[in-house]
């Protein structure tokens with residue numbers, strides 16, 4: 001096996017690609033998005049001529065395992081990450097787990113993970129073909145071929161994609177096991193604010209709100225991402241997202257602004273952007289670090305944050321990293 005095609009330039013896809021490329025494989029990473037990072041991304045918010053930025057999905061990173069802790073340490077040295085010191089944490093007994101934010105925005109972490117790789121953005125794979133010699137992935141403009149395929153898209157999207165292959169590539173048992181994974185939805189509201197905005201969050205940069213509607217919100221200027229234009233990121237609870245999945249934006253935005261009325265007045269909001277994450281985080285993971293199909297004609301592996309048997313509560317960037325590395329290790333031995 002010489003070449004490997006990876007669908008998904010999120011954490012799992014990029015870190016798997018790094019390991020595989022280092023071991024001498026010819027690796028290509030495809031993503032339908034305009035930018036790298038998948039759910040770990042930073043968005044621009046324009047107010048007139050000025051541009052602010054807001055972390056869109058991932059807000060901070062934690063590290064529990066030795067390898068990911070070492071990766072975080074590397075990024076601290078490169079100044080891609082910095083510790084997020086929540087007031088009082090230092091004095092807490094036992095000390096709280098460290099959290100890390102990216103002062104240039106979470107996209108900078110994805111760019112770091114993608115260094116030296118062949119990544120093709122704006123390439124949505126819509127059809128797969130397979131035979132014993134390998135895989136072909138079709139996008140609107142290109143056909144990509146490789147000996148093996150690694151898919152890191154959320155599992156429901158990966159399953160839909162696999163159904164486009166003419167042959168059956170998963171057994172009923174495998175399909176059933178993968179379909180049992182559950183995700184929670186989340187709605188993100190990003191706000192661009194007037195200069196008069198004074199952060200009510202102070203050095204904490206973020207606030208875990210935990211109300212029925214708002215799970216948390218973060219001040220991107222305090223985080224250092226958006227020094228010139230104050231911006232906030234708000235994430236709703238899963239319950240609120242489920243209840244309001246179909247609610248029109250014009251109704252939803254005032255509803256969420258109401259929830260923040262203790263922190264910002266409506267007349268400070270100059271621009272906003274709303275995003276609905278159907279597959280935001282995994283509440284019921286697959287009980288292994290990756291999945292390898294047993295009956296596909298050519299090697300097929302699935303990875304991503306859904307492959308995280310022992311994660312606390314919901315899946316995190318670290319789960320995606322561990323899954324990507326485990327999938328790469330497996331593919332090296334195929």
Ligand SMILES: Cc1cc2nc3c(=O)[nH]c(=O)nc-3n(C[C@H](O)[C@H](O)[C@H](O)COP(=O)(O)OP(=O)(O)OC[C@H]3O[C@@H](n4cnc5c(N)ncnc54)[C@H](O)[C@@H]3O)c2cc1C
Nearest residue numbers: 008010011012032038039059060125153304305316317320
């Ligand atoms: C709102 C929100 C907040 C979060 N906050 C945190 C946090 O603070 N800390 C934390 O640790 N984790 C957080 N997470 C979870 C974290 O984002 C994920 O665990 C992690 O980023 C998942 O990475 P991944 O590589 O598995 O998947 P993804 O990042 O989803 O990558 C999959 C990629 O596949 C691409 N793709 C899918 N289908 C196709 C196709 N057909 N063709 C081409 N490309 C395709 C997608 O565009 C995507 O880029 C948060 C997630 C969300 C949504």
